[in-house]
Amino acid sequence: MIFTRVLLLLIATFFLNRSETASAVSDNSSIDISLSQLGCSTSIITGLPQFDSGVSPESIRLDIPEKYGSNCKITGIYLRGEITQRTLPQLKFIVAVTDNTLEPWETPYLELDSPGGLISEAMKIGEFVAQRKMPTSVHHAERCFSACVLIYAAGWQRIPGGKIGIHRPFSTEISTESLSFSQYLEQYENLTPVLKKYYGKFGVSPTIVDVMNVVTSDNIKILSAEELELYGLDFENVAYAEYNKAxxxxxxxxxYYELKKRWDDFHISCMVQQLTETNNSNILDNCTKLADQKYPNFREMYNNCL
Incomplete structure (x- = not known):
């Protein structure tokens, strides 16, 4: 199940020491395809065609087995760099490459490494991520700052392994050329409820926006593990969890729901225990078998529920 695959990655990548502040940076954007480390000759496919290049997603998908291994499997999508107006159409293009490559219950995760960018575009990407039920992750060596957090928040499961950073939005969409300071503040104030509504929709506390607004756009406040939990930006998307429960x-x-909760709890505990006690690479399969043995009725009920 995608939940357990994401959870295993979560456990393995979460341990990180976070600093208090960091400076924002800017760089070019790219969207790559992440591949399974098993059965593939590389872990990431870079230099992919752009959405407006005339190359079809199908042709890229058909080339993967020949170029990277017949058993090569796509696991996710890697979004790096600044968020621009070209990011969403390119993401949709790459997502189309992954169609029909995974099991029906699986969704490619979206790995993020971005200093931020356009707020409105990030919100559109977040809506797309939520629509596709994509998990989001930030690897331990990477960062998700500013507008990137809007995308990260929309993931149905989140893996905050790297640095998650916020600051006062600096929107290039608000021109200050013909505005007085009071007029600028009025336009900026209009953005605050929009952001609060967006975050609230994904189970994130709207107070995160108030915290953002007191950090200058020249700096980044790196959220600690405790703060991620406090604001609802840690692993679980509460809004999706409630929807999925219903x-x-x-x-x-x-x-079935109560049985699945017990199965999941046992499965998680098993993986945490084996990760700390063994170097076995088959932890996921082992714990799945043990959970099925403990709850022998689960697998049949699960299959009937698909």
Whole structure:
């Protein structure tokens, strides 16, 4: 299941010491394809065609087995650099490459490494991520700053392994050339409720926007693990969890939902224990088998619920 695959990555990447502040930087953007480290000759496909190049997603998808291995599997999408007006169409283009390459219940995760960019575009990308039910992750050596956090927040599961940073939005879409200071503040004030509504929709506390607004755009406040949990920006997207709970109970009944909760809890505990006690590379499979043994009715009910 995608939940356990994401969770395993979560456990392995979360340990990180975070600093208090850092300076924002700017760089070029790219969207690459992440590949499974097993069965592929490389872990990332870079230099992909642009969405307006005339190359079809299907042709890229068909080339992967020949170029990178017949058993090569796409696991995710890697978004790097500044968020611009070209980021969303390029992301949609690359997502189309991954179509029909995963199991029906799987979704490619979106790995983020970005200093930020355009707020409005980041919000559009976040809506797309939520629509596709994509998990989001920030690797331990990477960062997600400013507008990037809007994308990260929309993931149905999140992996905050790297630095998550916020600051007062510096919107290039608000021209100060013909505005007085009071007029600028009025336009800026209009942005605050929009951001609060957006974050709230994904189970993030709207107070995160108030915290952002007191950090100058020249600096970044790196959120600690405690702050990520406090603001609802840690692993679980509360909004999606509640939606999934209601949908699961409606489709499969409360008995299955409660059984699945117990199965998941055991599965998580098993992986945490084995990660700390063994170097076994088959932890995921081992814990799945042990969970199925402990709850012998789960697999049949799970298959009936698909």
């Amino acid at each position: 949908k699961t109970i409606q489709k499969c009944g409360n008995e």
